[in-house]
Amino acid sequence: ELKVEQNPLFLSMQEGKNYTIYCNYSTTSDRLYWYRQDPGKSLESLFVLLSNGAVKQEGRLMASLDTKARLSTLHITAAVHDLSATYFCAARLMYSGGGADGLTFGKGTHLIIQP
Amino acid sequence: DTGVSQDPRHKITKRGQNVTFRCDPISEHNRLYWYRQTLGQGPEFLTYFQNEAQLEKSRLLSDRFSAERPKGSFSTLEIQRTEQGDSAMYLCASSLVENGQYFGPGTRLTVT
Numbered sequence: 001e002l003k004v005e006q007n008p009l010f011l012s013m014q015e016g017k018n019y020t021i022y023c024n025y026s027t028t029s030d031r032l033y034w035y036r037q038d039p040g041k042s043l044e045s046l047f048v049l050l051s052n053g054a055v056k057q058e059g060r061l062m063a064s065l066d067t068k069a070r071l072s073t074l075h076i077t078a079a080v081h082d083l084s085a086t087y088f089c090a091a092r093l094m095y096s097g098g099g100a101d102g103l104t105f106g107k108g109t110h111l112i113i114q115p
Numbered sequence: 116d117t118g119v120s121q122d123p124r125h126k127i128t129k130r131g132q133n134v135t136f137r138c139d140p141i142s143e144h145n146r147l148y149w150y151r152q153t154l155g156q157g158p159e160f161l162t163y164f165q166n167e168a169q170l171e172k173s174r175l176l177s178d179r180f181s182a183e184r185p186k187g188s189f190s191t192l193e194i195q196r197t198e199q200g201d202s203a204m205y206l207c208a209s210s211l212v213e214n215g216q217y218f219g220p221g222t223r224l225t226v227t
Binding site: 043045048088101104105107 | 146155157158170217218220221
């Protein structure tokens with residue numbers, strides 16, 4: 001069974017600061033997803049990481065994947081208030097012959113960025 | 116708007132009633148997924164279609180739940196004999212091959 005754990009689950013930070021959200025998964029996975037969710041809204045796709053060492057950046061957000069450590073990180077640079085949201089990572093379970101397409105999500109990191 | 120759409124957006128029903136939700140995926144996407152999300156939790160996978168074939172079902176999908184995608188386009192999720200524990204946001208997502216899953220706005224179900 002694939003388990004996905006995020007750390008921290010709650011983060012309050014000031015504008016202008018840098019921080020990293022960690023996502024660990026328990027068994028082999030070939031891809032890692034990051035999503036953003038605003039209160040009462042659906043999920044917005046941020047990044048899809050497909051290989052070991054993959055790094056993707058969009059604005060102030062940068063995501064990376066280390067498949068050997070079963071770890072992905074989402075780094076926030078010089079945070080701004082508009083980045084306040086809940087961030088989810090999700091992984092796809094691998095099994096012999098392919099992968100399951102249903103994703104396993106972490107509990108989410110509730111991020112508040114204060115002026 | 117060419118995103119994933121879901122209908123209805125909100126549904127309030129009494130315990131024991133049946134409900135049906137609809138999802139229209141992004142038009143060229145051949146894969147369609149259903150998830151359930153409760154307050155403060157991440158989405159939980161329910162089931163997955165590739166075209167009209169239902170290829171995966173989670174253990175969460177009890178026999179009261181049934182999903183169809185009859186022509187490989189829209190999908191329906193039916194819950195029979197609803198229970199209070201079924202109250203949640205039901206999310207639909209679609210994807211093209213292995214290109215990332217794009218989520219719809221969700222249907223919020225409240226069972227009273």
